[in-house]
Each structure stands twice: as structure tokens, then as C-alpha cells.
Amino acid sequence: MLLPPLRYLRPETPGDAAALLSEMDGSVVLAGGQTLLNMLKLDLARPAALVDVHRISALRDIRHREDGTLIIGAAVTYSALAGSSETRRTHPAVADMAASLVDRQVRNRGTIGGNCCLNDPANNFPPLLAALDARFRVLGTDGERVLRADEFFVGTLATGLRRGELLVAVEVPAMPPGSVVAHEHLQVGADSWAIARAVVRLDRDGTGGTGEGFVTDARAVLGAVYGSPLRLHSVERSLSSARVSPGLADAATALREVDVRPTEDVHCSTAYRLEMAEVQLRRALRAAVEGSIR
Ligand SMILES: Cc1cc2nc3c(=O)[nH]c(=O)nc-3n(C[C@H](O)[C@H](O)[C@H](O)COP(=O)(O)OP(=O)(O)OC[C@H]3O[C@@H](n4cnc5c(N)ncnc54)[C@H](O)[C@@H]3O)c2cc1C
Structure with a gap:
């Protein structure tokens, strides 16, 4: 049309x-x-x-603050993010997610700001950014505000932006040494959208070697399951202070015991999505554990 x-x-x-x-x-x-x-x-x-806003140069910057915070301008494309060697070094999960998105055409045009502001439940970045404790810098005629992920992602295709506000940048704190992020998803067809997504971040003490160390902090976030990314606080609590070991994934991922009731839609039932979310979560947790003890 x-x-x-x-x-x-x-x-x-x-x-x-x-x-x-x-x-x-x-x-x-x-x-x-x-x-x-x-x-x-x-x-x-x-x-x-x-x-x-695509050509506003101030929105196309990728910067790193001295404290290690990654600042991604809202109009930075996925390709630019995937090709940023500094981002790949400091925040590999962000660069990997950008590189894995759909196809070259979408990566060359689509922006991190558009991905977040659309807040489609199936989108790649919202659950990852929630797991990384990202902050969202927004600008209106009254000045700037900074929102946490749970304040920014508020529901299906809905954000915490007020009328007339612009997302200016996404700020991702420095990753603690030894921190590992893993994400997994299931999509309906080869080119299609995710029906369940999981992101796990494990911070741990003892950064060297072969499996020694304890989880000091954890994030477990589901995407494509509700209107907004869902943080699984009870899973995070069960991971915190646990010893990093191969059995950790199975111990912490019984979603049925948590109060999670995913959306039913044209793609699948609530029960199927719940099961698939649990599978993705377990896989992501296993990958994070393996990444930690490699
Ligand atoms: C074939 C195809 C497959 C796709 N598959 C996936 C996928 O698997 N995963 C995925 O995550 N995405 C996917 N996408 C969507 C893609 O990632 C889009 O780029 C993204 O959803 C929107 O980003 P955009 O920069 O194109 O924003 P636009 O389309 O320009 O804008 C999207 C919305 O965000 C608002 N907006 C954008 N920037 C700002 C800002 N700075 N401040 C305030 N509001 C703003 C706009 O007003 C609009 O409402 C796919 C797209 C296509 C065409």
C-alpha cells in the first residue's frame, strides 16, 4: 500500500x-x-x-565511560554495534546479540533504540538489557530522565516514555570480572519470531580456572513470554551464593514452581510456552555455567 x-x-x-x-x-x-x-x-x-532521528550524530555514538559503562546512542544500528570491537571486548553479549539479529538488511537499518521503544515481546534486546541492568536515558522538553529496565519496558508494545519523549541512549554497566551471560530462544520457523527466550547472567567470585567459585549475583530473565521481559527473582535467589557446578542448571530451573503463566497466542498455548521457556532457561543456565568453568 x-x-x-x-x-x-x-x-x-x-x-x-x-x-x-x-x-x-x-x-x-x-x-x-x-x-x-x-x-x-x-x-x-x-x-x-x-x-x-537516524542521522542525528549524537544518537549514533558508541562510547565507554571510564567506569566501564557502555553507552549506546539510540540510533546506533545493530551492524554498528556488532562491528564495535571495543563493545565485543567489554560487553560481548551485546555485540553477539546485535550480530545474530535476523538478516543483513535489518541489521544495517534497525537500531537499538527502535528495538527497545517498540518493545515487541519477541524482540531480542529487551530481555538481554534487563539482565544487564541497563538504564535508559530519555529526553523531553522538561529535561532528561533515566529509567531502569522495569520502568522502561512496561507492556506489549508499551514503554515508560511519556508523550514527546525521545530515547537518547542505552547505558549498560560494566560487566564484573568473571561475569558470564548466555541466551537461548526458540522460534516458530526459520525466519520467524521467538516464542520463548531466556537470558542468564552469572557473576561469580574466583575468576580463574576450573569451576571453583560461587555465584555472587545472578539475573534470569524470560522474553517473549509476557508483554515485557520477566525477571525470575526466585530463580535468581536460588542461584546466588550457589557453588558454580555442572548440576546448577537443573537445580534452579523448575519454572512450574514459580508463579509464571505465559501468554497464549496464535503461535502456542500457555502450557507449551511455559515448557519451552523452561527449556530455554535451562539451556541458557547450562551455557552460562559451562562458560564459567571453561
Ligand atoms: C523481516 C524482519 C524480521 C525481524 N525480526 C526481528 C527479530 O527476530 N528480533 C528483533 O528483535 N527484531 C526483529 N525485527 C525488528 C527490527 O529489529 C526492528 O529494527 C526494530 O523492532 C525497530 O527498530 P527500528 O530502528 O527499525 O525502529 P522503527 O521501526 O523506526 O521504530 C520502531 C518504533 O520505535 C519508536 N522509536 C524508535 N526510536 C525511538 C527513539 N529513539 N525514541 C523514541 N521512540 C523511538 C518509533 O516511533 C516506532 O514506534 C525484524 C524486522 C524485520 C523487517
Whole structure:
């Protein structure tokens, strides 16, 4: 379908973009356009104006602060992130996730900001960023705010952004030495969306060698199971202080004992999704343990 007539605006700075968004009723951000343009063509969205942020250079930076925090501008593409050698060194899980996304065309255009702001339950980045304790820097005409993952990802296709606000950057804290992140997912078909996703992060003491050491902190997060990433606090508690050993994965992943009731949809039933979520969680945990004792 042809696009309906609409205004196209290309501000030069994040502040100008935020001003346009708050002044113009019905304006939306255009980032990589990999989802938004398809929605327009299918008549699933009818904005009055597109505020294109793709070329705002301040939003395309990948930086590392002195304390090791990775700062990813909202308009950084998956390809840029995957190709950042510094990110691969400091936050390999972020670079790997960007490199694994769909196909080259989507990776060359799609942005981390678009991925987060869409907050499709099946999207790759929300559960990973929740597991990494990422912060979301947003800008409105009242100034900047910083949101935690649970404040940013609030429901299916919904975020904590207020009207007129722009996501400026995603900040990912430094990974503690010896920290390992693993993620697994199940998708319905070869090119299709995930129906269950799991991300596990294990921080541990004793960074050297062959399995010695205890988990000092853990994150276990499911994606594609609810509207937003779901942190499994009881699984995290059962992992914390545990000795890193091959049996750890099986000990900690009985999801049925936790109060998890996944969404039912056209792809699968609640029971199937629950079972698949448990399988992904166990696999991710095994991979994290193996990564820790390698
Ligand atoms: C064939 C295909 C397969 C795909 N498969 C996957 C997949 O397996 N996993 C996955 O994660 N994704 C997948 N995607 C989606 C892709 O990752 C999109 O790039 C992403 O969902 C949106 O990013 P974008 O930069 O294209 O954003 P756009 O499409 O431009 O925008 C998406 C939404 O976010 C808003 N937005 C964007 N940036 C900002 C900002 N800085 N501040 C405020 N609001 C903002 C827009 O207004 C819009 O509502 C797929 C896409 C295609 C076309």
C-alpha cells in the first residue's frame, strides 16, 4: 500500500527532535523504519509526522565511560554495534546479540533504540538489557530522565516514555570480572519470531580456572513470554551464593514452581510456552555455567 501523505522532519539534535515531538500532535520518531514503515504500509499506524532521528550524530555514538559503562546512542544500528570491537571486548553479549539479529538488511537499518521503544515481546534486546541492568536515558522538553529496565519496558508494545519523549541512549554497566551471560530462544520457523527466550547472567567470585567459585549475583530473565521481559527473582535467589557446578542448571530451573503463566497466542498455548521457556532457561543456565568453568 502507498503511504498516506505525512510530514517528514529531520532535526539535527536530540533537543530539536524532542521539541518537535512535543509540539506536533501525532508525530512519531522514525529510526531504522524496519517496523514503523511496515506498520504505515499496512495502515496499522497513522502518524501526522515522522521525526527522523537516524542521522542525528549524537544518537549514533558508541562510547565507554571510564567506569566501564557502555553507552549506546539510540540510533546506533545493530551492524554498528556488532562491528564495535571495543563493545565485543567489554560487553560481548551485546555485540553477539546485535550480530545474530535476523538478516543483513535489518541489521544495517534497525537500531537499538527502535528495538527497545517498540518493545515487541519477541524482540531480542529487551530481555538481554534487563539482565544487564541497563538504564535508559530519555529526553523531553522538561529535561532528561533515566529509567531502569522495569520502568522502561512496561507492556506489549508499551514503554515508560511519556508523550514527546525521545530515547537518547542505552547505558549498560560494566560487566564484573568473571561475569558470564548466555541466551537461548526458540522460534516458530526459520525466519520467524521467538516464542520463548531466556537470558542468564552469572557473576561469580574466583575468576580463574576450573569451576571453583560461587555465584555472587545472578539475573534470569524470560522474553517473549509476557508483554515485557520477566525477571525470575526466585530463580535468581536460588542461584546466588550457589557453588558454580555442572548440576546448577537443573537445580534452579523448575519454572512450574514459580508463579509464571505465559501468554497464549496464535503461535502456542500457555502450557507449551511455559515448557519451552523452561527449556530455554535451562539451556541458557547450562551455557552460562559451562562458560564459567571453561
Ligand atoms: C523481516 C524482519 C524480521 C525481524 N525480526 C526481528 C527479530 O527476530 N528480533 C528483533 O528483535 N527484531 C526483529 N525485527 C525488528 C527490527 O529489529 C526492528 O529494527 C526494530 O523492532 C525497530 O527498530 P527500528 O530502528 O527499525 O525502529 P522503527 O521501526 O523506526 O521504530 C520502531 C518504533 O520505535 C519508536 N522509536 C524508535 N526510536 C525511538 C527513539 N529513539 N525514541 C523514541 N521512540 C523511538 C518509533 O516511533 C516506532 O514506534 C525484524 C524486522 C524485520 C523487517
